[in-house]
Amino acid sequence: MVAQLVAGGLSTRIYVCQLGGFDLHSSQVPTTGSTTTGAHATLLGKIADGINAFQDDLRRLGIQDRVIGLTFSEFGRRIKANSGYGTDHGAAAPLLVFGAQANPLVHGPNPQLPANAGVNDNVAMQVDFRSVYTSILKDWFQVPQATLNQLFGQAFPYVPVIKQTAxxxxxxxxxxxxxxxxxxxxxxxxxxxxxxxxxxxxxxxxxxxxxxxxxxxxxxxxxxxxxxxxxxxxxxxxxxxxxxxxxxxxxxxxxxxxxx
Structure with missing residues (x-):
């Protein structure tokens, strides 16, 4: 639907799609068997299938170079599962920027997880999400830096999530x-x-x-x-x-x- 709206010339610059169900304080993984299966894995599969179908639609409509997408959530998850085979709210989470003009890089090193992590331990944040937002607003939407500083209250480090050639x-x-x-x-x-x-x-x-x-x-x-x-x-x-x-x-x- 979003791809068709963009191709149809609708002037909306930002679209938001939502998939719920990720707040898995319990039953995130099965009690037995592989931890790569279960409710969380199923949801990630839906995200992957949705993004793949969306990019296919953009290519079919010939507008793949006009669209940048990203995933976001209001919180991440903690390192270790709790007693209910789920994870509680955490301080950091991965953020994906996708599209034909997205820079195909991993920004930041792999997180170092302590071997003795407890249920209250968090993955350390590496990149402030506001750095990603302001970088996209500056590069893709051409928002002046002075305006970004005013909107966000300060300047945030630049993250090259979009191909500079774009x-x-x-x-x-x-x-x-x-x-x-x-x-x-x-x-x-x-x-x-x-x-x-x-x-x-x-x-x-x-x-x-x-x-x-x-x-x-x-x-x-x-x-x-x-x-x-x-x-x-x-x-x-x-x-x-x-x-x-x-x-x-x-x-x-x-x-x-x-x-x-």
Whole structure:
């Protein structure tokens, strides 16, 4: 239904779908047999099937690059099961960002679980959920940082949950004027050209998985007018990359081929 609404041109920017039943203080897993089965596993299967079907619909409708999804809950679960084979409310939980333009990475290391954890022990939080929210609002919805600081009461660390190569096509993002890269294909060295309006610039190179492999300009003001930035691509594997320039609310991306 949501995929059809998006494809049909409805102007709603955010849709929320809900699946209940996760508050499993008891009977989260069976009393005998594998702990990979039971009520919680069944619910996770429904989540997986739903996301898979949704992404299939988006691809069928040709709008997979226009939609980012994420899962959220008001609380997580604790480390150890209680006497009722369930888990009580916890301090942290996984959050999934999905879609064709989601950065396919795990953000943060695997949690370290103590061997003698009790029923009251929590998984330590690594990434504040507000960091994820503000990062998506900034990158996907192009909400200015000053507005985010006002809405959330403070600034939160940035989390690159969206492929940086997608930002140039984010709805509402104006392009950086005159952006080009030459020579292309590049061997060892290339040059990025663009017109700066005197705001802070970030210029980076990303691989096909959306990982930043080189950062050439890191939030510096370069002045107003034509800019020439050398791009050192030595040491990179021959492949197709994406060069992304961002200045203020504007962004542009180009495919750059690195040859040997």
């Amino acid at each position: 930002l140039a096509t984010t709805p509402g993002a104006a392009p950086v004027a005159g952006f080009s890269v030459y020579p292309n294909p590049a061997v060892g060295q290339a040059t990025a050209l663009f017109e700066s309006q005197g705001e802070a610039v970030q210029l980076s190179l990303f691989d096909g998985l959306g990982r930043e492999v080189r950062r050439y300009v890191a939030g510096r003001t370069l002045g107003t007018g034509p800019q020439r930035v050398p791009l050192d691509v030595r040491g990179l594997a021959p492949s197709t990359y994406h060069c992304v320039v961002r200045e203020g609310s504007r962004s542009s991306a180009l495919v750059v081929v690195v040859s040997d």
